[in-house]
Amino acid sequence: MRSFFRAVIALTVVALAVPALAQDRVKSKEIVIGLGAEPRTMLAVTIVDWTTNNMLEHIYDRLLDRDPKTFKPVPMLATGFKIVNDTTWEFTLRKGVKFHNGEPFTAQSVKATLEYALDPASKSHYATASYWGPLKEVQVVDDYTVRFLTKQPWPNLIDHASLTNLLIMPAKALKELGPAKLAEKPIGTGPFKFVEWRRDERLVLERNTDYWGGPADASRVTFRFIPEFSTRMAALLSGEIDIMKDVPPHAVEAVERSGRARVRSTVSSRINYLALVNLKPGPMQDVRVRRAMNHAVDVDELIKAVLKGRATRMCGPLAPANVDYAPVECYRYDSARAQALFKEAGVEPTKLQLTLDTPAGRYPLDKDVSLAIAAQLQRLGIKTNVVVNEWGTHLDKIKNRNTGELFFLGWGPALNGQGTIQPLFLADQTYSSYGNNKVIDEKIARAVTVMDPKGRAAAYAELQKLVHDEAPWVFLWQQHDLYGVANTVEWTPRADEKVWMYDAKIVAR
Amino acid sequence: MRAYLLSRLAQTALVVFLSLSAVFAMVRLGGDPVLLFMPMDIQAKDVNEIRQRLGFNDPLPVQYARFVGGALRGDFGESLRYRRDALGLVLERLPATLLLAASAVLLTLVVAVPLGVVTAVRRNTLVDHAGTLATVIGQAVPGFWLGLMLIYVFSVQLRWLPTGGMGSLAHLVMPSVVLAAFFSARIARLTRSAMLEALGEDYVLTARAKGLTEPRVVAKHTLRNSAIPIVTLAGLEIGQLLGGAVITETIFAWPGLGRLTVQALLNRDFPVVLAAVFVISATYTVINLLVDVLYGWLDPRVRLR
Secondary structure (H helix, E strand, O other), X not given: OHHHHHHHHHXXXXXXXXXXXXXXXXXXXXXXXXXXXXXXXXXXXXXXXXXXXXXXXXXXXXXXXXXXOOOOEEEOOEEEEEEEEOOEEEEEEOOOOEOOOOOEOOHHHHHHHHHHHHXXXXXXXXXXXXXXXXXXXXXXXXXXXXXXXXXXXXXXXHHHHHOOXXXXXXXXXXXXXXXXXXXXXXXXXXXXXXXXXXXXXXXXXXXXXXXXXXXXXXXXXXXXXXXOHHHHHHHHHOOOOOEEEOOOHHHHHHHHHOOOEEEXXXXXXXXXXXXXXXXXXXXXXXXXXXXXXXXXXXXXXHHHHOOOXXXXXXXXXXXXXXXXXXXXXXXXXXXHHHHHHHXXXXXXXXXXXXEEXXXXXOOOOHHHHHHHXXXXXXXXXXXXXXXXXXXXXXXXXXHOOOOOOEEEEEEOOOOOHHHHHHHHOOOOOXXXXXXXXXXHHHHHHHHOOOOOHHHHHHHHHHHHHHHHHHOOEEEEEEEEEEEEEEOOEEOOOOOOOOOOHHHOEEOOO | OHHHHHHHHHHHHHHHXXXXXXXXXXXXXXXXXXXXXXXXXXXXXXXXXXXXXXXXXXXXXXXXXXXXXXXXXXXXXXXXXXXXXHHHHHHHHHHHHHHHHHHHHHHHHHHHHHHHHHHHHOOOOHHHHHHHHHHHHHHHOOHHHHHHHHHHHHHXXXXXXOOOOOOOHHHHHHHHHHHHHHHHHHHHHHHHHXXXXXXXXXXXXXXXXXXXXXXXXXXXXXXXXXXXXXXXXXXXXXXXXXXXXXXXXXXXXXXXXXXXXXXXXHOXXXXXXXXXXXXXXXXXXXXXXXXXXXXXXXXXXXXXX
16 A cells, blocks of 8 residues: 555656756756666566666666677676686676765675575576576675686676676675665666656666766666557657657658657667477478478568568578677578479478468567568468467467467577577477477587687587578568667667667757 | 445455456466566576466466465565566556546546537537537547547647656646547437436426426436436446556556556466456445445435435
């Protein structure tokens, strides 16, 4: 009941406030961002959710950052790292950094944060095998040196330390206040401080003037949660918000014409693919049929006709935005080749009846793409029944191997090789569609433990070639992320879907 | 009166309990909740471990008993998605929903009842035809379309009102209008037909014969006698509004109960779904009770000894 009364009071207070106008925001250096979804918590290292972390990263820093162009790890709270031996990493920490409550940042903060994440009582998603599960122990060497000991050689640790998977919390506050209080009022070292979060409505942050990297240009950042895209767009055009996430391709012109904002787009690290399921009996067991499918689907046409060019074609399982990417040759659209391969496999395309499972509205034009693929397959006489699923049902079907021979799925932000290849090409994984290939099984098991960067690159390059030849998917594309950005804001979108306001500049126009 | 109220309260509790049980059974028939709140690279053994920890691997009767035990103490558990007390999440949204519902109902009554009365009294005149046309349009126009049009005109073109969100009275205008448009149309039509019926009654003839002025005849004798169906419908609609107006809330980014509930359903966030059903069914039955009490006040014949 207390939350009810608190909300009543908050309501009364805000009823008297009037929203700031666009021109006032330029003067006071405020930015308002319109997003479709809200964060799930304000507690760091607890819930794995990209939207949540996007906002938390404004408040909390990580050990390392990633260069938005090269995707290589660069210093953040750690100024450097070295590999001591196969299972020991040592990080050198930045000196003189303070949390928003004045507590100094030290090796103890790193240790306390990871111990919180791994403590079963925290029920953190990050304690699972795909995240910090392989970590055995954190050792404090001195105030500014910390060692990570792993259960087995774990080259991917560096990606976890530079992604959103390690947001450093203050050790003393965590101990004295407890996680529940930090969920109400997060305390980080980041460029912005927490002001308030009104669920389903807005999250307000203010500039941390003492930020170790220098203060941000924006004095105040407000994330507003507007689920309906038309409303988000109206908010952008009427000057209520400055940045809008996910402009649909058909609305690009309207934004550009408005004179108030323009569309900024970026190639995303999120990939889309059409799975050719070999984990259940059926024609997709045969590699020749899977290759034929790759020749039968005209990916370029899909990009041009359905996505209006807003996608970048992929030829193998990883995109160039992935640190472990190696180029492979594309399957060309070639119906004669497809016919020949079907014949070789003893499959008569006109007798083939396939089922394609797809979500609707989860990925850009997912349902439309699936229907277009069915139409393309029809050219060879293949009948494809497209089944549109509610998102939860789609996941259930994939997990229980209950989909048709084909399903559409997106994956990402796919930033390292292990994060894509391991969960998607092994039979025992939750959402895989392909597996039981002994050679690939062994190569994956080896690749994920190679510590030497050159050896790792070679291992993943070999895997990409193998996967490409096995054709477990019709390889489709990297999505493009489209943002509407007001003329008064200078900001470049990133491939990893982070709306990162430390980089944004407000200019009078 | 007291015995009556007590028995009604017992009925209310039973209704709430039964609807919770039905919803409990229905949500469990859906799929696995764990998949929807865990990241997609989760491994199968972790999925199973989490399911075990949360008790989803237990037999359904055991889960049901645990749920009933918790619910009786007002504990619906923790939201799977948000990791917060489920009932707290729901109650936090209630003021926004109450505010929007109250404002929509007020607007409805202020517009619809007079419109219904006027069209009935001026039957078959231009006023009546215009009013009927308006109500038909009000009922036929889909809420999402009306909402988007209002946003386009008043936010994008004229810049008088904010597109959505909550904050000032200005934020309340468009969502209330959209909700009220549909309900007003229904109430106005109902008022009109109820008034027409009452206007033909003998007691109206008597009232006029007594020499009462026409406004008094309409207000005191006709409207009050037509009020029962209006109150019934208004009660049902208030109950519906308190369950949240999903589409309107979504379009205007209004942080209400409907959006929370539908999102919880889609995300299989069972504790939140059940807490929401509890709050919604409880308010619904309380409103029904109030409507019944109001009947007694309006019509002495149904008043209780």
